[in-house]
Amino acid sequence: MTTLQLFFAYFAGMIIVLSILVVTRKNPVHSVMWMLVLFVHIAALYLFLNAEFLAAIQIIVYAGAILVLFLFVIMLLNLRNEETERKFQRQWPIGVIIGVVFMAFLVMILGEITVVPRLGKYSVEFIQSEGNLMTIGKILYTEYLLPFEIASLILLVAIIGAVLLSKKKIK
Amino acid sequence: MVPLNWYILLSAVVFSIGVVGFLTRRNLIIIFISIELMLNAVNISLVAFSHYLQSIKGQILVFFIIAVAAAEAAIGLAILIVFYRNKPTIKVDEIDLLKG
Numbered sequence: 001m002t003t004l005q006l007f008f009a010y011f012a013g014m015i016i017v018l019s020i021l022v023v024t025r026k027n028p029v030h031s032v033m034w035m036l037v038l039f040v041h042i043a044a045l046y047l048f049l050n051a052e053f054l055a056a057i058q059i060i061v062y063a064g065a066i067l068v069l070f071l072f073v074i075m076l077l078n079l080r081n082e083e084t085e086r087k088f089q090r091q092w093p094i095g096v097i098i099g100v101v102f103m104a105f106l107v108m109i110l111g112e113i114t115v116v117p118r119l120g121k122y123s124v125e126f127i128q129s130e131g132n133l134m135t136i137g138k139i140l141y142t143e144y145l146l147p148f149e150i151a152s153l154i155l156l157v158a159i160i161g162a163v164l165l166s167k168k169k170i171k
Numbered sequence: 172m173v174p175l176n177w178y179i180l181l182s183a184v185v186f187s188i189g190v191v192g193f194l195t196r197r198n199l200i201i202i203f204i205s206i207e208l209m210l211n212a213v214n215i216s217l218v219a220f221s222h223y224l225q226s227i228k229g230q231i232l233v234f235f236i237i238a239v240a241a242a243e244a245a246i247g248l249a250i251l252i253v254f255y256r257n258k259p260t261i262k263v264d265e266i267d268l269l270k271g
Binding site for chain 2: 028086090107115118120155
């Protein structure tokens with residue numbers, strides 16, 4: 001195992017352990033805290049793959065905006081953490097069996113595929129010569145301009161919808 | 172050199188952990204968190220493919236997936252707040268009436 005593979009094994013193992021922790025905590029605030037650590041590890045994984053812009057965006061948007069939104073909503077709802085409450089649904093064994101079978105299928109099928117590393121235009125040297133941000137920026141504003149504008153429209157609709165939905169009705 | 176299969180397997184495992192969390196938890200907030208976990212698993216897979224096939228399209232798609240996931244989380248939580256005013260519970264097995 002080279003050093004790179006060792007570091008990847010650490011990040012991958014931590015991501016799996018953290019995702020199990022996120023999903024199984026009784027207190028939703030604990031889940032959100034573990035999710036924060038999980039997102040930082042995923043951002044580190046993006047750094048492995050020479051996607052520095054995406055790593056920064058992952059931390060800024062996910063850990064900085066979406067998690068804070070979750071925490072605000074948890075605070076707004078004012079949940080009480082009762083000790084005797086069940087946290088899993090009554091049919092949780094079926095869910096676990098479905099998940100394990102699904103994971104077994106995915107691992108068996110996806111472990112067998114071999115992807116031939118194709119030589120495309122955006123090799124590591126090409127991206128590193130201009131920087132990841134410049135490369136993505138050039139593509140986003142020329143070839144993918146329409147999805148970019150539509151994404152901004154989606155965010156506008158989300159803002160308006162969230163504000164409208166959470167207003168108190170003035171009778 | 173980390174083989175591509177390791178990234179894909181990691182993405183598959185995290186995705187199925189998200190699926191298990193979505194199917195088995197009662198708390199609606201944890202269900203939303205499992206949705207974000209599934210989206211992140213797909214993001215890992217896309218960025219890994221983008222790196223190994225030397226294309227930039229994977230990273231562009233991840234950019235849009237992160238934006239849409241943020242919008243969807245905002246709207247979903249707003250709907251949750253509106254529903255909480257109707258019936259003050261967030262456990263999914265207590266939300267069992269179509270009438271508020």
